[in-house]
Amino acid sequence: MASSALTYSRRYHVFPNFHGQDVRRTFLSHLHREFVSKGIVVFKDKEIERSHTIGHDLIQAIRESRISIVVLSKNYASSGWCLDELVEIFKCKEDQGQVVMTVFYDVNPSDVRKQSGNFGRAFETTCQKKAEKVKQRWTKALTDVADIAGEHYLNWDDEGKMVEKIASDVSKKLNLTIVSRDFEGMVGMEAHLRKLDSLLCLECDEVKMIGVWGPAGIGKTTIARALFNKLSNNFGLSCFMGNLEGGLMKSIRGVDDYASKLCLQSQFLSEMLNQKDMKIRHLGAVKEWLQDKKVLIVLDGVDDLEQLVVLANEPSWFGSGSRIIVTTEDKKILTAHGINIIYNVDFPYEEEALEIFCLSAFKQKSPQDGFEKLAKKAAKICGNLPLGLCVVGSSLRGVTKSEWELQLSGIENSLDRKIEDVLRVGYDKLSKKHQVIFLHIACFFNNENVDHVTAMLADGNLDFTNGLKILADKSLVHISTDGKIVMHYLLQQMGREEVVKHSNEPGKRHFLVEAQDILNVLSNGTGTESVVGISFDTSKIGELFIHRRAFERMHNLQFLRVYRSHSNENLSVCTIEGMDYLPRLEDMEFLPRLRLLDWNSYPGKSLPQSLRPEFLIKLNMPSGKFEKLWGGIQPLVNLRKVNLNFCFKLKEIPNLSRATNLETLTFIQCTNLVKFPSSIVNLYKLTIVRMWGCNNLQVVPTDTNLKHNINRRCTSTILRSFPDITRNINNLWIRGSPFVGRNRNRDFKRLPHVPESVWNYEDLSRSDMERIPAYVRPHTFINKNCTKQRPNVVSRELQRLTTHVPQRLSKLDLSGSGIERIPDYLSGLHRLETLILENCTKLISVEGLPSSLKYLHANGCVSLERVKFSMLLQDSDSVRELFFRNCLRLDEEARREIINHRFAKYVCLPGKQVPLEFTHKATSTYITISQGNFCTASSRFKACVRYDSIKDHTLFSIYIIKVEVQIGDVWKQGY
Template identity: 45%
Template structure:
């Protein structure tokens, strides 16, 4: 009698265990020796106790081997039941199977499974001999175990005419099952369980339809790891799949440069069929073979890192190729590829949270979830340098593992300015695969427009060689940028760093010969020394990065005729002037599309500047007194921003700015008049002249058909209500000298918000259109809230705080079904004003204290849940600035 068990199975880096149990000389000499040899050839290291006398002293060792095994193999022969030891081991194995879900593989060697099941024939005779002197309970337990093991599908020697082939089949099955058993490869990976859980739900495993899903995200985000973990989970816990395959790195591993088209598809399908059927070198003559071989098979298929549609067409062209219940998972960096193949169920792998990213980094740097004492701040900084990209976190963490604190500190400057080689190689491949125009757009965003709004970028690049509309879609689909719901473009910091490094390498020693300049020190040197060239297309300088005042040459831009984008900005508003022009500025390039210069230090723009291509002019907090003389060609201009240019007295003639959409003049405190040419700006959407304290009137005919937002709050000298378009949606004229509102405002069908707080001369409550949702009449002289308040049927918020003259409130206010917030704090209220039970408002603020008619309701109007509206984005910004302290509505920040 002998027992045989494997204590470990070495396959790749995975350690598994296997237990084989049998009895008798009838199997040892022939079957066992061949079986053992085949296992050894496959890398399974076996423990055998041939000839060892059975005793209770070795039982704990045998028991441990059984319970620590992933698979138990029971070899049942004619004399198997003649050993009580074997039968008791079988009881242990059956219990392990029931408790731990252990896989059991029976082998019926020269015995019929029915004889084992019913304990008859030679097998039954051996069993009867063993039962002599045993209790009935022992007998019944053995019988149940034998019956149960015989009911499990296994190999039967009677069905094989070649014992060697049977052994090969058994060993192949063992290896397959060991490969499918759960591994610990993914234990402890941060956030992995959540990804796998969401994907499992998307797969809808209970459905019999053939389903394809995509896993999409940028390189290094963890798509392959997630797919591998999902695959391992499904193959180890789901026996329904008849076939399974994880075909990894398709982009890099299965490409033959000399094969294309039909030949490449054949090549891919041959590899696919070889792997899924575990046969070497399958050869096919046409692409219909996969469909023929797989249409009745339920398969689990993972196609990893696909980058061409031809690959999907070759491997999974149609769901009809596969049997019911098949699941196909495709990982890719290209979302458009999934769409083109008709894969509509796409899982986007997002970046980990800041906390998760820090934990990932610490696992690679310190082999634990947190940083040791003294390393926390260093670890936080390095983790942030990786931009929360899992690949970057793992590479940077591993590169610093084992270093002292001093070595970390010494490594930081290098990490701040340059790539780790592995990361650079990986991300560089993403860029290299782009078409030339898309590469150019990528570099524009990396150097100038990361964080820009999509519409702004499209305007700035209109009529250029770049197709921004199509190019942005390509970059999004390749996961090289992300566009948020609010329209902002965001490029990952590592990709941005890579793009800037590509530009730097154009001319390392002479920055003036590069396309884009973004380094503060290099830019100031170029501007001071006049070393720019015709190569320069864009400059982006954060002036808060300049330590000392820099004197810019009057001819700084003279050698940069192709400069299109000039952005000189201050990240901190309290920064003093850092760029000075001691000799003025003689010229600006005529090809400029963007002129953004915060704190512009001189009185005017160069007289020879022709803004024919200018799309955006932004010169906040400037020393400008005027822009230019005469009428300029401004047909490309979309936005003009002169906020806080306190010295500017006049706005030039804008009659040719026929495409101007936004004009910001807030805090232009010297501005007395605005040109009558404003009357012709029919595309103007936003006009902000708030806090222009010297401005006393608008042009007489401001019936601009596109005007949506007008802000004149704080124009103290404004006495008459502006004559403007009835299509305005947001109007703020608070803190003015306006005495009355024309009754025609009740016919303005688009008006959503009217803000007149601080208009102390206003005594009559305005007649409002039904569309109004936000009304602020705080600190006005209004005496009565009249019956016509009910006409404002959509009113949500009414602020009338500190209306000291308010004496009467019409009961019509009860009819406002949508009213949610009323602020009457600081008012001398009539006793009949409704509080609980009568008013429909969810929050009523009286004398500074809130009486609520519902649990909802806060002092912060921003938390109000408004009804659906096509202008919800604009309204939400208004609500964020509307407070119970009647601070007003800041309309100028809408765009």
């Protein structure tokens, strides 16, 4: 019978069973009004004609209800109709699990159970002339209903509060009987809700306002809706106000601002109280209606502070225990309103993103056979944005492989309309000035360093620093931990499409980023003063023709970047005149405002004399074919960075004496460079000079006297003498030729030795003697007076350590050396923090480690058997990393000691199984452990993650493991 009951549709939430004369116009009318305010659908029997027995319509209504409420009053038993309904209600309870609730309204439960007192006398009167079977059915039903605990009217001083309690109980029971599948299977939703539960602190009686912040399309509304569905039945009143950023709020900025605010409050209260077209006369109405009520409110898509002022100005507007949840793209709105509890919705992990996409594209959690690569490509194009994943996935459902490839190609170049409509909302609300900054980042400076972009856009009219903060607050960009500006791929695409909309003629747009558009402009010479930046990926074209005067009218060009995203050996480059190489930009005199010249593989022998570089900030021209940049002295006062790496034909560095703000100069692998420029001797801001692989370098200035120069790296196989180096240098890199092992005598015959004086400089903090043979090194590594800043020593040729290791040493790198064991006196190096023993294949044991050690890297030590940690146990909290990857001979005792003791925040051990000490295991991204007495907010946990395989380039993924632990309402996390 239970299975047949499933065929009934559930039209009603509640079926009321009552005696009309006793309660219809009093208690029941109040209860009905409360039900309506909560959106609870109640069956009404006004239109059903009553007879001696209940008819089919009433039986159907009972069966189509989720809950029956039996209101037992003094005259209840005088109605055979009520008793027949009660019998049918208990049939539904037995057959289909219908919930039955009771209210004893001015009647004693024991009288109902025993059919005694006035209630019993009324029952006996009703039973007269009835068959005994009927009386028995009624008697059993009354006995059963009396045994159901319910609300007793006499226990309440305030009928209104009793009505609220009953309505709230019904709402909660409905939540249990109505299983919402709206968010079933939604990837990552459970984790979001767990975190938000801890922030909401529902057991707390104070009023809390919570912000849910993140970019458009990240899923804020979906998360808020799922949270609302989960929690709403715990509150007396609840309301989800959506579309605040759309049509609902546009009126608030109308002519009569006060009237529009009244209108908004009216709409809000109508939703909250479930009363149509409520009219209010003043803006204090929300407080008047709700200040004594426990409410749950979601304000979705808030984009203006005034919206919060109108709808939820103060916590005092709402009753104890209320929760107000605000979703927005603009963090500044939350902080301005005093909302400090903010949940930042992160992008899903790659695995989650692929699952979201596959659910839309294939209706399953993984790609269909043969679609694996295409599915991953699609997820990557969407940049893990849930909105994009769902929209693109749905558009590809059921199409062939060839259609997939065609559509994905189109998506890469043009946004889907649904995605664009959502993403551009935040952009449209920016001021014109901030839109300009947005477009600069979208077209040119995405994933660039903040300081670099700040220098490039140092224009008083833009106020870039403040503008960048506004973009970050509005979730249009974010700043990575390494200081880079990161804009989501789809937002970048939207910004670039916005630039295209400005003009149908590419030469009149502010930015040119599409290769074909740039080709048309350069080959036809149609560029204008509107062009500010060109970012040209030449790998996307097959043949390039450039007009000799292509830049003549681009007077405002500030940023020029020419690069290849991938190799294109078939690219044919020539000018209109038929030259077989790219022009040397004879018209660079028409580029007076150029700030960035970033040209990979520049084909000319030099830059033109007409170049006007006074505004140039960065010169980035690696792999160029030129022999020199320019002749003479140029005005370079704004120049900060020069990169000439891998310019194999470069013979000389230009005169840089006027580059007084130069900070970085690199010319790695410039194999034809003979002389280091003496013009840099007074460049006091120059901090980094890198010249690795300059094997023909013969002359380095004898004393650069660079007061703040902190990093010099040099490689040369024919350096005639070791230069006198200023004592202000504290990073010194001296590396030999890559061929040192093949012909040592030839490589270093011109370098007799590295002078002892190098080691006497008190400011020297890092010495890397890698690949320099022992016979040209100082006789001692360092003297006892060395360095206040703790040097580092690297040696890959040692068979054993001598006693000349400096006491102030902070880092010792012996990777690839032939040592077999670490000597005991190493424990006396009380400042040693890092010991690197990578690929020391003869190393058997590591013992006597100093207590100061924080990092021990011994990956690839295939002979390593023993490691002793006795000194580390004295201060176990100080150790951060112990890496023993591929140390397959490491004994069990060492492994157990590492696992069972508290030291080392990160450990990498070889093995195929999770150690037995980790008793709780899971293959998913989370695990639930029952809370014991040991579980407190200050408890420590160890988590073990097993990788199937780790290649060298994936080792660093260890650092992005994020572990989150929830103990009660407290969340703790670590990386």
